[in-house]
Amino acid sequence: MNKIEKNIIKSFSIIIGIVLLVFIVLNVLNLELRTANDYFSKHYALGWTNFNVYGSVKNKYIGKAHNNPTILVRDTSGEVFKFYFQTNDTNLYNYVNIGDSLSSKKKSFSAKVWNNDKAKTFKFTE
Numbered sequence: 001m002n003k004i005e006k007n008i009i010k011s012f013s014i015i016i017g018i019v020l021l022v023f024i025v026l027n028v029l030n031l032e033l034r035t036a037n038d039y040f041s042k043h044y045a046l047g048w049t050n051f052n053v054y055g056s057v058k059n060k061y062i063g064k065a066h067n068n069p070t071i072l073v074r075d076t077s078g079e080v081f082k083f084y085f086q087t088n089d090t091n092l093y094n095y096v097n098i099g100d101s102l103s104s105k106k107k108s109f110s111a112k113v114w115n116n117d118k119a120k121t122f123k124f125t126e
Helices: 003-029 036-042 087-095
Strands: 043-045 053-062 069-075 080-084 101-104 110-115 118-123
Touching (some): 069 087, 087 110, 087 118
Antiparallel strands (some): 053 069, 110 118
């Protein structure tokens, strides 16, 4: 084997080693590359869901990845759902506070918030 062939084999071995190392580090640290599909598969559009929502608001924030206003709602079974809002739906996001009760019927295009014993209904664009 000549010197050029040895260098090619050495370079190829180093590249394979780096790829394996990156793969191992990502698996050990459980890091994932996040896409828009990942984001929307774990977030729901309130009023557009295939299930009824009834619970209390646990948190609200502006998402870093997509700048969408997001609220977390814990339903009566204890499960927490993340709901994102489009730009025309921010009225509800601005109105709701942590601890408020919230309900939305399946594909109703609306949500109702109980805030200090006052109920207010929000309609979303279809």
